[in-house]
Amino acid sequence: MKNRRNQIQNRRELSSHYVIRSERYLGRLFAFFGICSTGLLIYSMIIKEALWAILFLLFVSIAMTIAALNIGLWKVEVNDMEIVYRSTFGRVRTYYFGDITKGVYKKSGAFRVYIGEKRIFTFDDNMDNSLFIEQMNRLHIPVWRYSFYLKMKKKSK
Numbered sequence: 001m002k003n004r005r006n007q008i009q010n011r012r013e014l015s016s017h018y019v020i021r022s023e024r025y026l027g028r029l030f031a032f033f034g035i036c037s038t039g040l041l042i043y044s045m046i047i048k049e050a051l052w053a054i055l056f057l058l059f060v061s062i063a064m065t066i067a068a069l070n071i072g073l074w075k076v077e078v079n080d081m082e083i084v085y086r087s088t089f090g091r092v093r094t095y096y097f098g099d100i101t102k103g104v105y106k107k108s109g110a111f112r113v114y115i116g117e118k119r120i121f122t123f124d125d126n127m128d129n130s131l132f133i134e135q136m137n138r139l140h141i142p143v144w145r146y147s148f149y150l151k152m153k154k155k156s157k
Helices: 002-014 024-046 051-073 130-138 146-156
Strands: 017-021 075-079 082-086 092-096 102-105 111-115 118-123
Touching: 017 130, 024 051, 075 130
Parallel strands: none
Antiparallel strands: 017 075, 075 082, 082 092, 102 111, 111 118
16 A cells, blocks of 8 residues: 555656657658658759659658658657747747646547647647646646537637
C-alpha cells in the first residue's frame, strides 16, 4: 500500500515537467526526402526537364522541408502550471493552465487546446499527450469529445 502511494507521488512529481513533441525519426525521414527531392529538382533544372516536372519537384521539396521543420521545431513543454509552446516556425508563446478553458478531441483523433474560443495548439493523434490530459483532468478543465463539442457549438449559436 505504501509502495503504491510512493509510485503515485513519484509520477506526479515527474509529470510536473515534461515535453511533448513529434517522433524524431519522422523529422529525419522528411529531411532525407526533402534533400533527395531538392537534388532531383536541381538535376531536372540542369538537364532542362519539362516545366511540369520542375514545378512538381519544387512543390515536393517545399512540402518535405516544411514537414521536417514542423516535426523538428514544434513542441510543448510543461513546467508545473506553465506551458511553453514553440510553433513550427520557432515562435515561442507561454500559456498557463489557469487560462485554458477546454480541450477537444477531433474526429481525426487530434486533441485541440482552447483559451476561450481561440485554439492555442493541437496535438496530433500520433503524439503521447496523456500527461497533459491527466493534468487538465486534475485541474478540472473540461475535456470534450468531438460530438459533444458540436452539440455545444450549435447551442451557442
